[in-house]
Amino acid sequence: MKLTILGCYSATPRALTNTTSQVLEINNHMFLIDCGEGTQVELRKHKIKFNRIKHIFISHLHGDHFFGLVGLISTFRLLTRETELHIYGPKGIKEVVTLQMKLADSWTNYQLIFHELTSENSELIFEDEEVEVYTIPLNHRIYTNGYLFKEKEGNRKLDINLVEEANIHMAYYRKLAQGFDVTNNDGILIKNETVTKAGVKPKSYAFCSDTMYKEDIVPIIKNVDVLYHESTFLEKHAHLAPRTKHSTAKEAASIAKQANVGTLLLGHYSTRYDGLNLFKEEAQEVFENVELCEDGKTFNF
Amino acid sequence: MKLTILGCYSATPRALTNTTSQVLEINNHMFLIDCGEGTQVELRKHKIKFNRIKHIFISHLHGDHFFGLVGLISTFRLLTRETELHIYGPKGIKEVVTLQMKLADSWTNYQLIFHELTSENSELIFEDEEVEVYTIPLNHRIYTNGYLFKEKEGNRKLDINLVEEANIHMAYYRKLAQGFDVTNNDGILIKNETVTKAGVKPKSYAFCSDTMYKEDIVPIIKNVDVLYHESTFLEKHAHLAPRTKHSTAKEAASIAKQANVGTLLLGHYSTRYDGLNLFKEEAQEVFENVELCEDGKTFNF
Numbered sequence: 001m002k003l004t005i006l007g008c009y010s011a012t013p014r015a016l017t018n019t020t021s022q023v024l025e026i027n028n029h030m031f032l033i034d035c036g037e038g039t040q041v042e043l044r045k046h047k048i049k050f051n052r053i054k055h056i057f058i059s060h061l062h063g064d065h066f067f068g069l070v071g072l073i074s075t076f077r078l079l080t081r082e083t084e085l086h087i088y089g090p091k092g093i094k095e096v097v098t099l100q101m102k103l104a105d106s107w108t109n110y111q112l113i114f115h116e117l118t119s120e121n122s123e124l125i126f127e128d129e130e131v132e133v134y135t136i137p138l139n140h141r142i143y144t145n146g147y148l149f150k151e152k153e154g155n156r157k158l159d160i161n162l163v164e165e166a167n168i169h170m171a172y173y174r175k176l177a178q179g180f181d182v183t184n185n186d187g188i189l190i191k192n193e194t195v196t197k198a199g200v201k202p203k204s205y206a207f208c209s210d211t212m213y214k215e216d217i218v219p220i221i222k223n224v225d226v227l228y229h230e231s232t233f234l235e236k237h238a239h240l241a242p243r244t245k246h247s248t249a250k251e252a253a254s255i256a257k258q259a260n261v262g263t264l265l266l267g268h269y270s271t272r273y274d275g276l277n278l279f280k281e282e283a284q285e286v287f288e289n290v291e292l293c294e295d296g297k298t299f300n301f
Numbered sequence: 302m303k304l305t306i307l308g309c310y311s312a313t314p315r316a317l318t319n320t321t322s323q324v325l326e327i328n329n330h331m332f333l334i335d336c337g338e339g340t341q342v343e344l345r346k347h348k349i350k351f352n353r354i355k356h357i358f359i360s361h362l363h364g365d366h367f368f369g370l371v372g373l374i375s376t377f378r379l380l381t382r383e384t385e386l387h388i389y390g391p392k393g394i395k396e397v398v399t400l401q402m403k404l405a406d407s408w409t410n411y412q413l414i415f416h417e418l419t420s421e422n423s424e425l426i427f428e429d430e431e432v433e434v435y436t437i438p439l440n441h442r443i444y445t446n447g448y449l450f451k452e453k454e455g456n457r458k459l460d461i462n463l464v465e466e467a468n469i470h471m472a473y474y475r476k477l478a479q480g481f482d483v484t485n486n487d488g489i490l491i492k493n494e495t496v497t498k499a500g501v502k503p504k505s506y507a508f509c510s511d512t513m514y515k516e517d518i519v520p521i522i523k524n525v526d527v528l529y530h531e532s533t534f535l536e537k538h539a540h541l542a543p544r545t546k547h548s549t550a551k552e553a554a555s556i557a558k559q560a561n562v563g564t565l566l567l568g569h570y571s572t573r574y575d576g577l578n579l580f581k582e583e584a585q586e587v588f589e590n591v592e593l594c595e596d597g598k599t600f601n602f
Contacts, residue, residue, distance in 0.1 A: 012376040015345050037372045038339050044316050061404040063375045071338045074364045075313040092404040099400060103362040103393045105443050142406050 001026045001151075001203040001301045003226070006042035008267035008293040010210075010232055010246075011064055013037050018295050019064035020268060022228070023048055024205060026149055027130040032056045033147060033207050039068035040075050046296070050076060051083050055126065057133070058089030059209055060144035066093070070100050077108045084111035088125055088133075090143045091116040117145055122220050136220050138211035140245045146209065148221060151202035162195040203301060206261075209268050212242055213251040218258045226301055227261040228293070230268035234278050237270070249279040253286035263301070267293035302327045302452075302504040302602045304527070307343035309568035309594040311511075311533055311547075312365055314338050319596050320365035321569060323529070324349055325506060328431040328452055333357045334508050340369035341376050347597075351377060352384050356427065358434070359390030360510055361445035367394070371401050378409045385412035389426055389434075391444045392417040418446055423521050437521050439512035441546045447510065449522060452503035463496040504602060507562075510569050513543055514552040519559045527602055528562040529594070531569035535579050538571070550580040554587035564602070568594035 002025040007018025019036030023043070030052040032039075043050065058066045066089070076085065085108075087093060094114040101107055115125060117135060126133035129152070136146035155177040163176065168190060172182040181192050206221040209230035221227055232246035241248050247255075249266055256264035264287055266279050273279075276292050283290045291299065303326040308319025320337030324344070331353040333340075344351065359367050367390070377386065386409075388394060395415040402408055416426060418436060427434035430453070437447035456478040464477065469491060473483040482493050507522040510531035522528055533547035542549050548556075550567055557565035565588055567580050574580075577593050584591045592600065 011379055013339070013342050013372070015342055037369070038314070038342065041314050041316060041339065061401075062407070063372055063401070063405060067372045067375070068338070071314070071364055071368045074368070078312055090404075096397075096400055096404060099397055100362075100364070103391075103397060103443075104364060106363070142404075 001205060001225070003205065003299045003301070004046055004048070005267070005293045005295060005297045006039055006046070007036050007295050008269065009271055009295070010268045011271050014271065017271065018042060020209060021068065022207065024149060026203065026205070027151055029055070029131055031149065034059055034065040034209070035068040035072060036064050037067040040072045050079060051081065054083060055086045056088070057147045058087065058093060059146060059207070060140060060142055061090055061092060062142065062210070070097050073097060073108065073112065074106070076110065077106065081110045084113060086113045086115060088115045089117065090145070091118050134220070136206060136208060136217050138208060138217070139214045140210045140212065144210060146207050146211070146217070148204065148206045148224070150204045153202055154199035156192065156196040157199050158196050166190050166195050168195070210246060212245040213247050213255070215255070215258065218255060221259045221261065223260050225262040226265060226299070227256050227259065227263070228265040228267060229255055231266040231279055231283065232268050232270050234273065235282055249283040250286055253283035253290065257287040262289065264290045265293050265299070266290060302506060302526070304506065304600045304602070305347055305349070306568070306594045306596060306598045307340055307347070308337050308596055309570065310572055310596070311569045312572050315572065318572065319343060321510060322369065323508065325450060327450055327504065327506070330356070330432055332450065334448060335360055335366045335510070336369040336373060337365050338368040341373045351380060352382065355384060356387045356389070358448045359388065359394060360447060360508070361441060361443055362391055362393060363443065363511070371398050374398060374409065374413065375407070377411065378407065382411045385414060387414045387416060389416045390418065392419050435521070437507060437509055437518050439509060439518070440515045441511045441513065445511060447508050447512065447518070449505065449507045449525070451505045454503055455500035457493065457497040458500050459497050467491050467496050469496070511547060513546040514548050514556070516556070516559065519556060522560045522562065524561050526563040527566060527600070528557050528560065528564070529566040529568060530556055532567040532580055532584065533569050533571050535574065536583055550584040551587055554584035554591065558588040563590065565591045566594050566600070567591060
């Protein structure tokens with residue numbers, strides 16, 4: 001699981017900082033999460049192959065999270081993309097994109113499929129053999145979802161010595177990998193766990209931005225390996241957090257602790273601050289394993 | 302008159318090149334012309350004061366000319382702008398901007414005034430004491446206007462020795478500057494041109510992008526000091542020009558020659574080419590005084 005931070009600041013793109021966008025590589029998928037203005041240029045800078053992006057998840061329709069989307073869709077067209085593209089985001093996202101295409105009298109030559117979200121409850125919005133994606137309903141000024149990306153339980157690993165000792169026919173190896181008990185050549189039932197062990201532990205990543213402190217999300221993101229939680233403010237501006245429906249670094253840490261996550265990533269910093277160290281320090285008063293997002297940084301988990 | 306090229310490439314923003322946007326400083330006005338994605342960052346890089354921009358002219362609704370507009374409008378709001386902002390552009394521009402504000406549930410705290418254009422004829426769209434702006438109807442795949450910026454004839458310059466010799470009362474100096482004949486202290490009519498000379502010659506700038514070769518614009522832009530004319534293609538791709546409704550460098554030069562302009566600026570280069578020198582060379586076969594736009598370049602006229 002590899003996460004590339006294309007942008008992690010709030011409000012407006014500036015000469016040296018970008019607004020929210022991330023690329024999550026998980027099990028051969030390349031998911032784009034949020035798409036602030038200039039995201040397509042950041043994708044180029046990081047040499048991320050445009051065609052590998054087949055799913056884009058937009059948290060909410062504030063400009064710093066989606067003003068780069070229509071440009072990216074349009075660039076895909078100019079590059080004569082043929083691969084279909086799925087867009088997940090709040091209701092309205094389809095209208096705003098299609099209106100701009102209509103005004104430009106230009107339509108995509110690839111399939112553009114919108115999945116508009118309206119539910120206030122967490123729901124499964126994507127699933128294939130390896131990965132599931134769920135929404136995480138957040139509490140912001142407008143309808144907003146975070147996203148939970150979960151690898152599915154992988155195949156169990158066969159202990160080939162034990163399997164042969166148990167006299168199991170090769171035709172059953174696949175069933176064993178899938179976790180089933182099987183019958184051996186002598187007609188005896190062999191319990192799966194006596195000849196296999198757990199495969200690679202599946203990874204999970206939760207993206208939570210923008211939101212005020214919301215304990216309701218804890219059960220949804222319980223035990224995730226990595227949690228990105230917005231931390232717009234430091235403690236000295238904590239009074240601004242509920243008013244603007246954002247969080248402080250300490251509140252993000254509190255959610256991380258309650259959810260028992262592996263690592264907490266902070267981001268969506270207000271551009272009023274000069275440095276980032278205090279974000280980490282304040283969060284670590286509550287939860288130890290904190291990392292700071294920075295534009296261009298890559299995390300491997 | 303000072304022109305700053307924020308971006309001058311066609312199609313899509315890339316790591317080192319930007320799509321169309323220019324800032325024209327003329328007579329204390331700061332006009333923004335077109336606004337591709339990322340324009341707000343380029344404005345910051347050039348330290349152009351956001352508040353000085355009161356008028357934005359959008360040629361047409363292709364993304365490489367206007368995908369940066371909504372972000373800029375939104376950033377103005379975040380910076381608590383109070384100065385009113387006028388947007389000139391094709392019909393539809395208001396709908397696309399206001400839809401995005403509606404979805405974000407955020408409205409400008411400054412006056413945002415749209416001037417939607419639909420005419421196929423050149424029309425006066427802005428005028429104050431010093432400057433006039435006219436549309437230049439172009440021929441592109443969708444409704445498109447260029448813009449003609451003209452300083453008005455300035456005040457005449459008084460020759461103070463001649464004025465005193467002519468025994469003219471000071472109360473009439475302003476009338477003289479405005480070009481009127483006046484009566485002196487002895488009741489004699491003094492012809493204006495005998496005691497004044499012409500003021501600074503008014504400057505003019507024509508922006509023409511995107512368009513295929515269109516001779517009809519020649520009378521509108523006749524004798525301008527500076528003409529920016531798109532030159533998407535070199536001669537070897539001349540066959541693509543009419544099909545995509547763009548121009549070659551040579552066609553831009555032909556328009557410049559017929560209109561007897563002072564300087565021709567080329568831009569809106571296709572991103573298929575590695576260098577720009579051939580654009581200048583091919584244009585100069587037709588018209589001598591050619592300059593190449595490049596991102597970040599400033600021209601003083």
